[in-house]
Amino acid sequence: MKLSSLVSQINPSYTLEMTAKAAKLRSEGIEVIDFGVGEPDFNTPSHIIEAAYKAMVNGHTKYTAGSGSIELKKSIQTFLVKSKNVKSIELDNIIVSSGAKQSLSIACQALFDKEDEVIIFSPFWVSFPEFVKIAGAKPVIISTDIDNNFEPLLQDVEKAISIKTKGMIINSPGNPTGAVWSKETFEALLEIAKKNNITVISDETYDQLVFDGEFFPAEVINKNIGANILTVKSFSKTYAMTGWRVGFAYGEMSIIKAMAKIQGQTTSCPNSISQKAAIAALDSDQSFVESMKKEFLKRRNAMNRGLSSIEHIKICVPGGAFYYFVDLSHYYNKTDKNGKIIKDSFDLSNYILDEARVVTVAGDAFGAKNYIRLSFATNEDIINKGINRIKKSLSELK
Numbered sequence: 001m002k003l004s005s006l007v008s009q010i011n012p013s014y015t016l017e018m019t020a021k022a023a024k025l026r027s028e029g030i031e032v033i034d035f036g037v038g039e040p041d042f043n044t045p046s047h048i049i050e051a052a053y054k055a056m057v058n059g060h061t062k063y064t065a066g067s068g069s070i071e072l073k074k075s076i077q078t079f080l081v082k083s084k085n086v087k088s089i090e091l092d093n094i095i096v097s098s099g100a101k102q103s104l105s106i107a108c109q110a111l112f113d114k115e116d117e118v119i120i121f122s123p124f125w126v127s128f129p130e131f132v133k134i135a136g137a138k139p140v141i142i143s144t145d146i147d148n149n150f151e152p153l154l155q156d157v158e159k160a161i162s163i164k165t166k167g168m169i170i171n172s173p174g175n176p177t178g179a180v181w182s183k184e185t186f187e188a189l190l191e192i193a194k195k196n197n198i199t200v201i202s203d204e205t206y207d208q209l210v211f212d213g214e215f216f217p218a219e220v221i222n223k224n225i226g227a228n229i230l231t232v233k234s235f236s237k238t239y240a241m242t243g244w245r246v247g248f249a250y251g252e253m254s255i256i257k258a259m260a261k262i263q264g265q266t267t268s269c270p271n272s273i274s275q276k277a278a279i280a281a282l283d284s285d286q287s288f289v290e291s292m293k294k295e296f297l298k299r300r301n302a303m304n305r306g307l308s309s310i311e312h313i314k315i316c317v318p319g320g321a322f323y324y325f326v327d328l329s330h331y332y333n334k335t336d337k338n339g340k341i342i343k344d345s346f347d348l349s350n351y352i353l354d355e356a357r358v359v360t361v362a363g364d365a366f367g368a369k370n371y372i373r374l375s376f377a378t379n380e381d382i383i384n385k386g387i388n389r390i391k392k393s394l395s396e397l398k
């Protein structure tokens, strides 16, 4: 069977591959510590689950409007104004999707054409370049450095812009780095975008998981700049609802309308029950989010203590999300006890899995070859145990 050329251009999700590998080892009875996870290990709060149950019992099991129910859009509208993400917003400027992922993907399809170039900053979330490729456009990667909190240098951005540049995807707090970009960096990027007529897609999936300082939504910073921004947010990480598949985007009406057209022809509408659950998540008190964040902060600090005790590691304390992205390139070109040379981040991640029985994700998957991603979405005891095992396995490389 001859498949489309698109399929051969798209990379499979490496993070999902590592999750599958860990599951396989567990099914063989091997105890594995999972630092590969990309989701909170908390249960969805019970009031959200109850709202979903009630929705089913009361017959909310039918298609909703393609771009999301009016009721949920009203809750999002109230939430965005109350949380000072926007001063005011119309319902027609909002689309609800099956997760932030769908909003991001259809945004790229709505905005970009074949010859267009889209700026993405590495380390990047694995799906960004694939969204752009699925749209037929070309990802242009700009590297950032751990010594600069993974924030881009403006001269690199200016240099990467051509007449073909149509979009820029930003993600703060970021996956895989957890970096929260400064207000100044945001301002400068938005000014460049405005000057060059570039649409900015701001992925704010982790906006409620910021530990240090204040998070500024792109649209807030944009108030006096006026760049064209599409903001994408998610229920997944904020309310431990990854499996419910619900997220949303807001921005200029013409973009939202175009996205709704694509969504309507691909998934009809987001899940009706999840939409009812999402209303409960937004309308109720937010104490769950605060307590989850407190717990993540404790875990971040535990992972920081452990990692700081490893020799020849370079770390940057993540200001948000639940990932450490650590430079372990010192261990490349070293040899394991079987004589195998560790050549790159894939080799190192596999070595750590085989020797330490700890799942990590290779930096190459995120476009950054010197790094390994470690998630701290697991309890402190496991964090301590996992880091000790990694430390021991690294010390055995010669």
Ligand SMILES: Cc1ncc(COP(=O)(O)O)c(C=O)c1O
Pocket (backbone or CB within 6 Å): 038, 098, 099, 100, 101, 102, 125, 171, 174, 175, 203, 205, 233, 234, 235, 236, 242, 245, 246, 247
């Ligand atoms: C940066 C980033 N954006 C978007 C998503 C997808 O979120 P959702 O579950 O809402 O599709 C993820 C999930 O890992 C992510 O890390």
